[in-house]
Amino acid sequence: MAFVTASLKQANWIRRWAVAACAVLAIWATGCGHKEERADLVIMNGAEPESLDPTIVTGQPDGRVAGALFEGLTRFNPKNAKPIPGLAERWDISEDGQTYTFHLRPNIVWSTGEPITADDVVYSWRRALDPLTASDYAGQLYYIKNGENFNTGKTNAATGNRYVKEDVGVEAIDPRTVKVLLEGPTPFFLDLCAFRTLAIVPRQAIEKHGDRWLMERPMPTSGPYTLEFWRIHDRIRVRKNPRYWDAANIQNELIDLLPAESANTALNLYLSGEADVIWDKNLVPSELMDVLKGRPYVHTYDYLGTYFVRFNITRKPFDDVRVRKALSLVLDKKRIVERITRSGEKIATCLTPPGMEGYTSPEGLGYDPEQARKLLAEAGYPGGKGFPTFNYLFNTSEMHKQVAVELQEMWKKELGINMELRQTEWKVYLSSQSQLDYDTTRSSWIGDYVDPNTFLDMFMSGNGNNRTGWKNPKYDDLIRQANQERDPVKRAKILYDAEVLLVREDPPIAPLFFYIGVNIFDPAKVEGVHQNLLDEHPLWPLKRKDGRTAAKAAAAK
Amino acid sequence: MYFLRRIAFLVPLLLIISFLAFMLVRVAPGGPFDKERAPASPEIEANIKKKYHLDKPLLTQYGIYLKNLLQGDFGPSLKYRNHSVNDIIAQGLPVSLTLGVLAFLLAQGFGIPLGFLTAVKKGGILDYGGSFIALLAICIPGFVIGPLLVLVFSIKLGWFPVGMWETPMHAVLPTLALGLYFGGKVARLMREGMLGTLNSEFITTARAKGLSETQVLVKHAFRIAVLPVVSYSGPLLADLLVGSFVVENIFRVPGIGVFLVNSSLNRDYTMVVGLVLLYAVLLLVLNLLVDLAYSMLDRRVKME
Numbered sequence: 001m002a003f004v005t006a007s008l009k010q011a012n013w014i015r016r017w018a019v020a021a022c023a024v025l026a027i028w029a030t031g032c033g034h035k036e037e038r039a040d041l042v043i044m045n046g047a048e049p050e051s052l053d054p055t056i057v058t059g060q061p062d063g064r065v066a067g068a069l070f071e072g073l074t075r076f077n078p079k080n081a082k083p084i085p086g087l088a089e090r091w092d093i094s095e096d097g098q099t100y101t102f103h104l105r106p107n108i109v110w111s112t113g114e115p116i117t118a119d120d121v122v123y124s125w126r127r128a129l130d131p132l133t134a135s136d137y138a139g140q141l142y143y144i145k146n147g148e149n150f151n152t153g154k155t156n157a158a159t160g161n162r163y164v165k166e167d168v169g170v171e172a173i174d175p176r177t178v179k180v181l182l183e184g185p186t187p188f189f190l191d192l193c194a195f196r197t198l199a200i201v202p203r204q205a206i207e208k209h210g211d212r213w214l215m216e217r218p219m220p221t222s223g224p225y226t227l228e229f230w231r232i233h234d235r236i237r238v239r240k241n242p243r244y245w246d247a248a249n250i251q252n253e254l255i256d257l258l259p260a261e262s263a264n265t266a267l268n269l270y271l272s273g274e275a276d277v278i279w280d281k282n283l284v285p286s287e288l289m290d291v292l293k294g295r296p297y298v299h300t301y302d303y304l305g306t307y308f309v310r311f312n313i314t315r316k317p318f319d320d321v322r323v324r325k326a327l328s329l330v331l332d333k334k335r336i337v338e339r340i341t342r343s344g345e346k347i348a349t350c351l352t353p354p355g356m357e358g359y360t361s362p363e364g365l366g367y368d369p370e371q372a373r374k375l376l377a378e379a380g381y382p383g384g385k386g387f388p389t390f391n392y393l394f395n396t397s398e399m400h401k402q403v404a405v406e407l408q409e410m411w412k413k414e415l416g417i418n419m420e421l422r423q424t425e426w427k428v429y430l431s432s433q434s435q436l437d438y439d440t441t442r443s444s445w446i447g448d449y450v451d452p453n454t455f456l457d458m459f460m461s462g463n464g465n466n467r468t469g470w471k472n473p474k475y476d477d478l479i480r481q482a483n484q485e486r487d488p489v490k491r492a493k494i495l496y497d498a499e500v501l502l503v504r505e506d507p508p509i510a511p512l513f514f515y516i517g518v519n520i521f522d523p524a525k526v527e528g529v530h531q532n533l534l535d536e537h538p539l540w541p542l543k544r545k546d547g548r549t550a551a552k553a554a555a556a557k
Numbered sequence: 558m559y560f561l562r563r564i565a566f567l568v569p570l571l572l573i574i575s576f577l578a579f580m581l582v583r584v585a586p587g588g589p590f591d592k593e594r595a596p597a598s599p600e601i602e603a604n605i606k607k608k609y610h611l612d613k614p615l616l617t618q619y620g621i622y623l624k625n626l627l628q629g630d631f632g633p634s635l636k637y638r639n640h641s642v643n644d645i646i647a648q649g650l651p652v653s654l655t656l657g658v659l660a661f662l663l664a665q666g667f668g669i670p671l672g673f674l675t676a677v678k679k680g681g682i683l684d685y686g687g688s689f690i691a692l693l694a695i696c697i698p699g700f701v702i703g704p705l706l707v708l709v710f711s712i713k714l715g716w717f718p719v720g721m722w723e724t725p726m727h728a729v730l731p732t733l734a735l736g737l738y739f740g741g742k743v744a745r746l747m748r749e750g751m752l753g754t755l756n757s758e759f760i761t762t763a764r765a766k767g768l769s770e771t772q773v774l775v776k777h778a779f780r781i782a783v784l785p786v787v788s789y790s791g792p793l794l795a796d797l798l799v800g801s802f803v804v805e806n807i808f809r810v811p812g813i814g815v816f817l818v819n820s821s822l823n824r825d826y827t828m829v830v831g832l833v834l835l836y837a838v839l840l841l842v843l844n845l846l847v848d849l850a851y852s853m854l855d856r857r858v859k860m861e
Contacts, residue, residue, distance in 0.1 A: 024662055027655060028725050035723045051638045058594055134605040139597025152600040214639045232637060232645055234722070234811035261815065262806045268707060268719040269809070427587030427824050434595060464595025 039237060039254040040544055041526065044266040046280030048233050048259035052214050054199035055128045055135050060446070060535065061280055063196045065257055068238055068539040070199035071223040073102050073121065073178070074190050078541050081450050081532040083190040087116060087200055087222065087245075088178075097185030097486050102178045110202060110220035111241040118172030120222075123203045126150075126165040137197040140448070143189060145169025145181040184484045187491065191449035199223075224250050224540040233259060238539070251543045270297075270520055276544075277529055278520040279537050286399060289343045289518075297522045300344055301531035304353050304447030305515030306455070307345075309392075309407070312436055313508055314469035317387065321506050322379040327440075328365045328510035329372035330414035331407070337513050340402045348511035350503045351445075352455045355533050359452050359492045364503030364511060369414045376415055384416025390439035391422040395429035400442050403512070433467050443467075443509070450533055452495045453483065459502055459509075470508035475501045560845065567841055571834060575626070578833040579619050582826050589635035589824045609635060622830070631831035636823045642831040646813060650835075652722055653800030653812030656731055661790075661797050663736030664743050669786065671740070672747020676782075677774060679752065688748070694741030703734040703807035720809040731808040735801050739793055743786055750782035757781070780854050787854065791847035795840040799832070 046061030054066040067075075075086035088102040108116040125144070128135050129151045142148040149156070149163040156163055169181030182189060192198060202220040205213045213219065219227055224246065225238035236257045240250050258275065260266045266283035269275040278284060284292070292298045311318040311327070318324055333347035346354075349364030373383075381387040392407060394400040401423060408419045419440070424432065432438050445465075447454040457463060457479055461471040478498035485491040503511060517535045528541035588611075596602045606612045610621055625632055631642035668691075675687035697705075710730060711719040717730050754760065755778055763773045800814025813832065820828035 024659070027658055028728060048637070050636055053639065056638060058592060131600060131604045132608070134601055134608055136592060136594060136596045136601060138601055142597060148598070152598045211633065211639060212641075215644075231811065232640055232648055233815060234648075258809075260809055262809070264704065265720050265807060265809050268712065269721070272711065272719045274719065274721065425822055427585075427591050427822065429587075430591040430593065431587035434591070464597070464599070467595075 036235075036237070036256075037254070039256040040252040041254075041277065041542060042256045042258065042275045044260055044269065044275045044278040044280065044283050045236075045257040046259065046282055047261070049236070052227065052230065052236075053201070054196035055124070055133060055137075055201060057196060058136050061257075061259070064279075064537055064539075065236055065238070066196050066199065067223065067536075068225040068255075069221040069223045069227055070196070070201055072193050072195065072199045073104075074194040076194045076532075076534065076536050076538060078528070078530040078532060078536065078538050081534040081536055083194045086194065087121075088193075091190075097187075098182045100180040100182070100189065101173070102180070104176045104178070105245050106176065108222070108245050109243050110222060111226045111243050112218050112220040113243065114204070114220070115175070116200060116222055117175040118178045119175070120200050120203060121178045122170050122172050124200045125170050125198060126168055127201065127206070128197050129168055130165060135197060137195075140192050140195055140197045143182050143184070143186040143192065145183055147183075185486050186483060187486070187488065188449050188451040188453060191451060195448060225255065228254070235259075246540070250540055252539075255539055255542070267520070276521060276526055279529060281515070281518050281535070284518045284520060286341070286343065292520075293343070297520055299519045299521070299529075299531060301517045301519075302346070302353065302355055302533065303515060303517040303531075303535040304355070304450070304454070304533050305444065305517075305535070306348055306351055306353055306511055307403075307442075307444045307513050307515060308348070308351065308509045308511040310433070310438075310441045310443045310468045310509055311507075312439055312441075312469060313471075314436055315439055317379065317381070318390075318439065320379050322375040323381075324507055324510070325365060326372040326376040326379070326415060327411060328507060329368045329375070330410050331510060331512065332367055332410055333512050334367075336403055336406055340399060340406065341513065341516075343516045343518060345513040345516050348513050350499060351509065351511055352452045352499060353447070353514045353533075356450055356452060358488050359495065361452075362496055362500045362504060365507065372415060376417075381417070387415075387417040389418040389420055391420045392440045392442070393422045393424065393429060393432055393438035394442035395426045396423055404442065434464070436467070436469050444515070446515075447534060452492075452499070453479070456495060456498055456502070468508040470506075472501055472506055475506075560849070563845055563848075567838075570841065571837060574837045575623075575830060575834055576619065578830045579622060579826070580615065582821060582824065582829045583615065585821075585824065587824055589826060591824075609633070622827075626834075631834075632827040634825055634828050636820070636825040636828065642827050645816065645828065646831060646835065649800070649811060649813035649816065652810060653805075653814055654798050656728065656735065656804075656810060656812060657794070657797035657800065659728060659732040660736035660739065661794050663732055664739035664793070664797075665786075665790070667736070667740035668743025669747050669783070671744040672749075672786075673751060673774075673779070673782075675744070676748045676751030676755070687744070691741040691744035691748075694737045695745070697738070699734050699738065699801065699803040700807065702737060703730075703804060706730045706734055707807070720807070722808075722810045727808075731804050731810055734807065735797065735804045739797070743789070743793075746785045746789055747783065750785045751778060754778045754782040784851065784855060787850050788847055791843040792840060795836065795843050798839055799836050 045064060047059065049062035049065055050059060051057050051062060052066050052069060054070045057063050057066050071086045073086055073088040074083035077084045087104055087108055089105045090103050092101045104118060110116055125141060127133050129138055129141050129147050131151060131153055138151045146163055146167040146169055150165060150168050154163055171179050173179050200222045205220055209216045221241055224241055224244045226241045228237040228239045230236045238255050240253050241247065244250060260283055263283050263285040266278050267285060270278050311324045313319055337345040337347055349366055350361035352361045392404050394404050404421050408421065411417050411419050433441055445455060458465040459470060460476050460479055475498050478494050482491050482494040485494060517531060519529055519531060521529050525546055527543040527545050529537060590602060590605050610618055622632065634640050634642050634645060671687050671691055675684045678684050707719050707730065710716050718727050721727055760773060760778055763777045799817060800812035802814045802818040805812045805814040816828060817832055820832060
């Protein structure tokens with residue numbers, strides 16, 4: 001009898017374990033998502049986009065996807081980042097450079113079939129400027145007549161009324177023609193038209209669904225791709241828009257854009273063949289650059305990005321230009337690019353990176369410790385005596401920290417002054433910087449279009465990105481003059497003079513180096529990932545050279 | 558009765574938690590709309606704040622939040638402006654839940670037998686070996702074991718994918734990276750519980766009654782010795798279910814663990830409060846279940 005109960009008990013146990021094991025297997029099998037069809041191209045795109053609304057986006061990874069969905073009147077030539085015709089096939093510019101007349105392509109339609117008209121352009125630009133849209137990048141449209149007035153809610157002195165969207169200098173002459181009035185001749189206006197903030201967005205969907213318009217279906221797009229799905233932190237899948245005006249030349253049917261936080265993971269995915277392209281610099285592990293540099297799939301290139309130090313002009317002793325110059329003159333930038341960044345960065349003495357056609361930056365302050373000590377003594381701190389301990393604000397990152405430590409050492413060794421590291425998380429860093437709650441701080445800037453103005457207007461007195469408290473009326477005047485000047489040679493000279501003030505005569509900043517862009521892809525497999533000054537990577541030129549497409553793979557199955 | 562009272566108590570507790578989270582995240586310097594690029598004018602920033610009611614007094618803001626919350630709406634994410642917090646949780650939570658349950662089962666399935674064995678064979682080679690393994694599991698953090706697993710099993714051996722979340726094979730390495738550490742902890746708790754119990758008088762009594770060693774260990778000692786593991790399991794499961802920042806990052810798992818950390822770094826106020834509430838509910842409910850399990854395992858514990 002005892003034997004029987006024991007074996008019954010045993011059977012019970014076995015049954016229980018079997019049930020438990022089945023449950024585990026079931027969770028394992030059902031909870032793990034499902035395998036998506038492999039896209040033609042899988043691209044590691046950078047951080048998770050905050051939005052895909054081109055009017056709203058500020059980040060580069062966001063913009064790359066938004067740019068694939070929505071096109072502007074012009075688009076960037078992927079080889080040199082200069083504007084080429086987009087939704088507009090041609091344009092006329094008035095003699096004074098202040099009136100642009102755009103002629104839309106005759107055959108353009110939304111991905112849902114309705115025609116894209118001049119009214120859509122007017123709507124999109126007014127929306128970008130509308131205070132209720134709250135676009136961070138609305139400033140890109142301030143060059144349009146009354147753009148700033150409408151965006152900032154100014155009152156028209158002549159009528160006593162607030163500026164309204166109808167006052168903005170953009171109008172539809174007929175369904176195919178858009179006339180734009182500018183505040184002044186803006187030599188880079190066609191560049192701005194290719195910038196995502198000015199892309200053409202679907203009124204019908206936005207008015208119907210509000211902030212959720214990107215998540216609703218159908219979602220009309222004006223660009224080469226439509227949004228298949230967007231799963232946050234997982235993937236964005238885009239599908240070719242068969243109604244795009246240049247659809248015949250769009251080769252890929254499906255493209256996946258994957259967000260990733262970890263550079264090592266991105267590289268692992270590339271090396272294991274799960275991803276075909278990595279095109280965000282933040283997804284390339286910088287500590288491996290030494291090893292990676294020589295490999296055939298790693299492509300480095302110059303782009304418009306500068307790493308520099310800001311001085312807080314509103315605090316002593318940095319209100320004294322001699323002090324700022326002294327601190328700048330002892331920076332051994334070569335050491336920083338060779339020992340820390342190591343991707344082949346070029347050292348910087350000016351703010352505007354090289355490579356812009358028709359503009360050469362002035363030579364700023366170089367490396368001259370002797371001169372630096374003299375200046376510091378003149379300012380009343382011989383040998384660093386009496387110089388207060390000051391802080392250097394930077395956001396948490398291994399690279400920024402290493403740079404900070406180098407700077408600390410250089411300032412201590414050459415000038416005998418003490419700097420304290422102040423490392424904070426990103427948001428604290430940003431708010432401290434904009435509230436001028438720092439002595440010196442790590443900074444960087446990436447250009448939005450290929451023109452020196454994208455770097456230089458930042459240091460005008462009222463600019464929200466100035467963040468140094470530096471106000472130089474002469475500088476403000478020069479920048480304003482330059483943007484009124486139609487002759488490119490004269491204009492370049494004026495901008496040059498302005499930059500001389502910024503990096504040589506009255507510097508509020510100390511440039512350290514120019515960024516290097518890094519793309520990872522196998523040129524034998526993928527074509528059309530061009531390296532340009534804006535680090536722009538549109539999806540439309542991409543081609544797979546091995547001819548593998550999702551359609552073919554499916555057919556093969 | 559006791560459980561009904563506990564459940565009724567959850568409501569005010571969650572209210573207090575939501576209030577604290579709501580206020581505390583706003584005390585931190587910087588805000589959701591501080592960006593590397595300043596908006597073109599201060600008016601733009603004011604407009605954004607107005608849109609999300611951030612221009613109103615804090616208590617009014619909280620009132621608006623509560624009103625929406627009662628309708629099951631956690632509000633829009635301030636960082637990911639086209640998504641609502643509900644969307645993000647709905648997308649990420651099932652993934653984190655799956656990974657969490659798998660890691661939990663691994664931790665228990667690995668920890669309990671290991672702890673049991675090392676205690677029973679105390680002082681023997683099995684004890685030393687087993688305890689060493691448990692200690693190793695505890696000492697190696699996820700950000701070390703994760704990349705190591707990828708290096709060996711994905712890159713060198715090619716058995717498992719390096720990341721992503723698609724097939725059951727994709728779940729193996731993240732489960733190991735997440736579960737092993739807790740398995741080690743469970744093993745140690747189990748071992749200590751077992752050692753303590755084996756010294757108790759009722760075990761001596763059981764042996765004196767002439768029960769077989771297996772019966773003594775499994776039927777009598779185990780029930781009591783497993784109690785520390787049970788009480789640890791509630792918070793452990795809550796922790797595992799809301800995902801892991803490190804493991805989700807390393808394996809690119811689209812769960813909500815990443816948001817747990819990033820939302821507060823981004824000052825994504827609505828997201829922070831939503832996730833805190835989610836975690837609080839999980840923790841409170843699981844603790845309730847733990848207490849229930851206690852009363853079933855140990856008759857000395859009465860639910861009064």
